[in-house]
Amino acid sequence: xxxxxxxxxxxxxxxxxxxxxxxxxxxxxxxxxxxxxxxxxxxxxxxxxxxxxxxxxxxxxxxxxxxxxxxxxxxxxxxxxxxxxxxxxxxxxxxxxxxxxxxxxxxxxxxxxxxxxxxxxxxxxxxxxxxxxxxxxxxxxxxxxxxxxxxxxxxxxxxxxxxxxxxxxxxxxxxxxxxxx
Numbered sequence: 001x002x003x004x005x006x007x008x009x010x011x012x013x014x015x016x017x018x019x020x021x022x023x024x025x026x027x028x029x030x031x032x033x034x035x036x037x038x039x040x041x042x043x044x045x046x047x048x049x050x051x052x053x054x055x056x057x058x059x060x061x062x063x064x065x066x067x068x069x070x071x072x073x074x075x076x077x078x079x080x081x082x083x084x085x086x087x088x089x090x091x092x093x094x095x096x097x098x099x100x101x102x103x104x105x106x107x108x109x110x111x112x113x114x115x116x117x118x119x120x121x122x123x124x125x126x127x128x129x130x131x132x133x134x135x136x137x138x139x140x141x142x143x144x145x146x147x148x149x150x151x152x153x154x155x156x157x158x159x160x161x162x163x164x165x166x167x168x169x170x171x172x173x174x175x176x177x178x179x180x181x
Contacts, residue, residue, distance in 0.1 A: 041066040041177075045091070051154035051161060052093055055079065055121055056179070064091075066177040074099065074150065074172070079179040082152060082170060093179050094163055098151025103143050106133040109159070113151075124157045132165035139169060148172050 047060045056062065056079070064081050074080075078096045098104060098113055105112040111126050112118065118126045128136065139146060149169040154161045164170065 039067045039070060045179075047093065051156050051163075052079070052095070053155055055095070055155055056093060060181075062093075063180050064177050065180060068178040069172070069175055072178075074175065080152065080175050081177045081179060082174050083176055084167070084174060091176070092162070094152035094154055096150055096175075097153045098145050098164075098169075100145050100147045100149060102145050102151070104136055104140055104145060104151070105143060106137060109133070111136070111165075118153075120153075120155045120157055122155070126153060126157050126165075127159040128165050129159040132159055135166075135168040136164065145169060150175065 043064045043066065045062055045064045047056045047058060047062060050058050066081070069080075074096060076096060076099060079093055080096050082092050082094055083090065097118065103112075103114050105115075106128055109127050109129070110117060111128055120126065136151070139149070145151060146169075148171060150172065151164045152170050153163045153165070156163075159165055
């Protein structure tokens with residue numbers, strides 16, 4: 001009697017196992033499709049200018065990872081590639097310093113981020129002009145950077161440097177990618 005039920009029971013188990021495997025395979029296919037849709041572009045670029053020294057030197061070759069931030073979060077102190085609506089063909093490299101909800105204060109022509117005096121990689125204090133202070137303070141809500149906006153700076157502490165002290169906060173759509181050495 002046991003033999004009589006053993007074979008049908010074995011067949012039922014085999015069929016259930018087969019259907020179980022069939023359900024699992026579409027998930028694996030979807031996973032590989034998700035990975036193939038990543039739009040990351042890696043390009044070799046040459047640095048032109050001195051505004052990011054000593055982090056990046058004039059003539060140095062780096063890799064630009066375009067579209068990196070489509071799938072990765074923006075991280076403080078990343079070196080980012082930016083562009084502007086008015087000059088889309090020109091690319092610039094700046095350091096990402098301020099993130100949404102960070103608190104910005106200007107005291108005695110110096111920038112404070114979350115209560116800390118902002119300094120570059122050489123431990124030099126960033127300076128700001130009255131015009132630059134207006135650019136940095138006007139759009140703040142409760143002294144905080146608005147969602148979707150970022151503070152980017154060069155390594156140059158001079159207040160007239162071409163960075164957020166000159167053009168204000170940058171929208172995320174203008175951050176095109178990440179620089180790696």
